[in-house]
Amino acid sequence: MSIVVVLLSLAAGAYALAVIERWAVHGHLSLTGPAWAALALLGRESLLARKSDRLFFELGPVLLLVAGLMAVAVIPLAPGLIITDLATGALFLNAALAYVLVALIMAGWGPNGAYAMIAGWRFLGQFIAYAMLIVMPITAVAMRAESLSTVEIVASQEQLWNVLYQPMGFILFVVAAMGLAWLPPLDLPDATGELAGGVEAEYTGVRLAVLRLARMVIILALAGATVTFYLGGWLGPWLPGWAWSAIKILAVAAAMLSVGRYMPRIREARYLALSWKLGISLALANIFVVGVIALVVPI
Amino acid sequence: MSELSQYAILFGLSVGVFGFVLSLYGLARAIGRTRSEPGKGVPATAGTLSRDPVWVRYHARYAGYALLFLAFDMEMAFMYPWAVVYREEGLIALLDMGVFLSILFLGLLYGWSQGALRRQ
Numbered sequence A: 001m002s003i004v005v006v007l008l009s010l011a012a013g014a015y016a017l018a019v020i021e022r023w024a025v026h027g028h029l030s031l032t033g034p035a036w037a038a039l040a041l042l043g044r045e046s047l048l049a050r051k052s053d054r055l056f057f058e059l060g061p062v063l064l065l066v067a068g069l070m071a072v073a074v075i076p077l078a079p080g081l082i083i084t085d086l087a088t089g090a091l092f093l094n095a096a097l098a099y100v101l102v103a104l105i106m107a108g109w110g111p112n113g114a115y116a117m118i119a120g121w122r123f124l125g126q127f128i129a130y131a132m133l134i135v136m137p138i139t140a141v142a143m144r145a146e147s148l149s150t151v152e153i154v155a156s157q158e159q160l161w162n163v164l165y166q167p168m169g170f171i172l173f174v175v176a177a178m179g180l181a182w183l184p185p186l187d188l189p190d191a192t193g194e195l196a197g198g199v200e201a202e203y204t205g206v207r208l209a210v211l212r213l214a215r216m217v218i219i220l221a222l223a224g225a226t227v228t229f230y231l232g233g234w235l236g237p238w239l240p241g242w243a244w245s246a247i248k249i250l251a252v253a254a255a256m257l258s259v260g261r262y263m264p265r266i267r268e269a270r271y272l273a274l275s276w277k278l279g280i281s282l283a284l285a286n287i288f289v290v291g292v293i294a295l296v297v298p299i
Numbered sequence B: 001m002s003e004l005s006q007y008a009i010l011f012g013l014s015v016g017v018f019g020f021v022l023s024l025y026g027l028a029r030a031i032g033r034t035r036s037e038p039g040k041g042v043p044a045t046a047g048t049l050s051r052d053p054v055w056v057r058y059h060a061r062y063a064g065y066a067l068l069f070l071a072f073d074m075e076m077a078f079m080y081p082w083a084v085v086y087r088e089e090g091l092i093a094l095l096d097m098g099v100f101l102s103i104l105f106l107g108l109l110y111g112w113s114q115g116a117l118r119r120q
Helices: A002-026 A033-043 A054-073 A089-109 A114-145 A150-155 A167-180 A205-230 A241-261 A268-296 B003-031 B063-089 B091-113
Strands: none
Touching: A002 A033, A002 A054, A002 A205, A002 A241, A033 A205, A033 B003, A054 A089, A054 A205, A054 B003, A089 A114, A089 A150, A089 A205, A114 A150, A114 A167, A114 A205, A114 A268, A114 B063, A150 A205, A167 A205, A167 A241, A167 A268, A205 A241, A205 B003, A268 B063, A268 B091, B063 B091
């Protein structure tokens, strides 16, 4: 039962996110816009580049969608409203999102096009920059909750949300999540101005529709992970739990989408240097500080 | 729900995604077919075929980072079980992992001083 509810709310969330993206990026608020855009994509021809690696080309977007859905499966929307409450949920989230890298490299390699190829390999560099900053802050969250289950992690924030308990981890995680979802200013694999769309360059028609949908699901999964790990999940006064989850997830996603409007794209070399010299040091310091607090303060 | 049935659900969802995508493809095909015409298969390289083959060696200039990444990624495999029992074990756990992490951090600093944290 809860599976159907979560899948339906995922579809609704993806649509709402498409509306919000249009609004945050282009400044138009149109409720029907994404529906027409999706219909137009389905109606367009879906071309296959000559001499493409057909298997990788076809499987890339599908694997991306699978990865996004697996990540969504361990995010609780309300008590009991979760697809699978795995005991190792936080670790499973990492494992699922690791396939984003594989899928993007497949999508970049597949069409045998120069821009897509460069974009795919570039994302590997971006992966090395963001990957540690996804896993290290989650460690600090698990230390407080004494569990990797996402439901337990939300329950551990009953008295104080993690965003106040470990603000440094929150900032690191959100920035790394934006790198994972290749949102601007960290949109190196589809850098619109310099790579002609990058991994999206060779995808047209229905295949592009699947790729875009998969990316929406991944953004939702990451916003959901941010809310679960740092913003207290379904916890909140007055409103029911699912309403709080929906508000928080959409607000986080909208914030992540709108940052790119105010910041220029960062270069790969600079992103790597920043996240290893500054990011890893801060993440290790975060683990240490949370470790000391967790031993001294009982909450 | 038992662990096994949870993984069965996840597997079912993955298979379901393939079904969903296939039905989308069917819908798109019902709306209109793709006509095969010459020139449509040229990748997005200014309208002409690129002079050189595309599947060539790509210079992974982040190689230094990649090696450090391997070390850190292995370390994270130890960190997760440690994080779960951290509060039970108390100060001992903090000291144990503190030593481990400071050695690792010194490794990062050493790599930095040797120029590993640079795009080569």
